[in-house]
Amino acid sequence: MKVFVTGAGALLGQGIIKCLRMADTPYHIIAVDPDPRSVGLYWADQAYLVPLAIDPSYLDVVCRILEREKPDVVLIGTDIELMIYAQNKLELESKYKTRIIVSPPHVIQIADDKWLTYEFLLKNGFPYPKSVLPGGIDDLLRECDFPLIVKPRIGARSVGVHLVKNEEELNQALRCVENPIIQECVATASQEYTSGVVVDMEGVVRAAVTMRRELRDGNTYRAYVEPDAPFNSLLAKIAEQLGGVGPLNFQFRVEQGIPKIFEINARFSGTSPLRAHAGFNSVNYLVKHYVLGDPIPVPQVRAIAIFRYWDEIVVEPEQLEQFTNNLGLVDTVVS
Numbered sequence: 001m002k003v004f005v006t007g008a009g010a011l012l013g014q015g016i017i018k019c020l021r022m023a024d025t026p027y028h029i030i031a032v033d034p035d036p037r038s039v040g041l042y043w044a045d046q047a048y049l050v051p052l053a054i055d056p057s058y059l060d061v062v063c064r065i066l067e068r069e070k071p072d073v074v075l076i077g078t079d080i081e082l083m084i085y086a087q088n089k090l091e092l093e094s095k096y097k098t099r100i101i102v103s104p105p106h107v108i109q110i111a112d113d114k115w116l117t118y119e120f121l122l123k124n125g126f127p128y129p130k131s132v133l134p135g136g137i138d139d140l141l142r143e144c145d146f147p148l149i150v151k152p153r154i155g156a157r158s159v160g161v162h163l164v165k166n167e168e169e170l171n172q173a174l175r176c177v178e179n180p181i182i183q184e185c186v187a188t189a190s191q192e193y194t195s196g197v198v199v200d201m202e203g204v205v206r207a208a209v210t211m212r213r214e215l216r217d218g219n220t221y222r223a224y225v226e227p228d229a230p231f232n233s234l235l236a237k238i239a240e241q242l243g244g245v246g247p248l249n250f251q252f253r254v255e256q257g258i259p260k261i262f263e264i265n266a267r268f269s270g271t272s273p274l275r276a277h278a279g280f281n282s283v284n285y286l287v288k289h290y291v292l293g294d295p296i297p298v299p300q301v302r303a304i305a306i307f308r309y310w311d312e313i314v315v316e317p318e319q320l321e322q323f324t325n326n327l328g329l330v331d332t333v334v335s
Helices: 011-022 039-043 058-069 079-096 105-112 114-123 134-143 167-176 232-242 272-278 282-292 317-324
Strands: 002-005 028-033 046-049 073-075 148-152 162-164 180-184 192-199 205-216 219-225 246-255 258-265 305-307
Touching: 002 011, 002 058, 011 028, 011 039, 011 272, 011 282, 028 039, 028 058, 058 079, 073 282, 079 105, 105 114, 105 232, 105 258, 114 180, 114 258, 134 180, 148 167, 162 167, 167 180, 192 232, 192 282, 205 232, 205 272, 205 282, 219 272, 232 246, 232 258, 246 282, 272 282, 272 305
Parallel strands: 002 028, 002 073, 028 046
Antiparallel strands: 148 162, 148 180, 192 205, 192 246, 205 219, 219 305, 246 258
């Protein structure tokens, strides 16, 4: 089976490739990225350089690769590419006879914007941290005390996130964070979790795998898998109400037994390989489900701890030169 993976230089895209390599199916991986130094390009069976997703020529270049390679399925490895594929999903699937595993545009829009995430949770009666925009800070302070969290409505990892302990720090954070949302600080870092949820073609959640996590630079670097976590059934309800397709990821802290969700990602998670190590390879199972119609198995995960670390890859000069001498051309390939 041919699998097309975008964002081979991102933690997410690399995680998708890792999951495919961990599977028992011998996938043929086609990886793309704008940067010739992206590690995932060198893990793939075939690799191409593409423009940045914000470049007007991005989709045209991708279409040329789809026409050439004819992949069975397309998996998206960066947030910024999600809307492009969501908006063009039906046309691309029809023209190139492939499957694109991506949620509808309205789901991506809600997940991308933390204020819209809060409004969705509030409207549907799901738990959330109290949240306001800058004009509602006085109301928030009447409901909860410092510390508060100030962060961009649209952002990734921990970029631009500030824990503020008084009004002076709050005002300083508001001056340097563009388009901020202000939230109560729920529980402690020791009660932070990430959950991966998979949705089948009928819109039904078939699995949820939860891990308690420790962060470094906004990414999970230690994870503790919790089989049969008590939050999984609630997360399934939220995912189905949201209307996501394929993978969804929830990030939350637990306060008095209640998971208060502060972020939803309408995509695979960078922690997908960690869940695969625990016994549930969501990438493999979703590809087989959406392409072949195979049922998604019930998770049989193990209660393990997973620690991440740096690793290296050695690239020969001639491999790198193939890219750098022909930067941006669709014919730039590493085999």
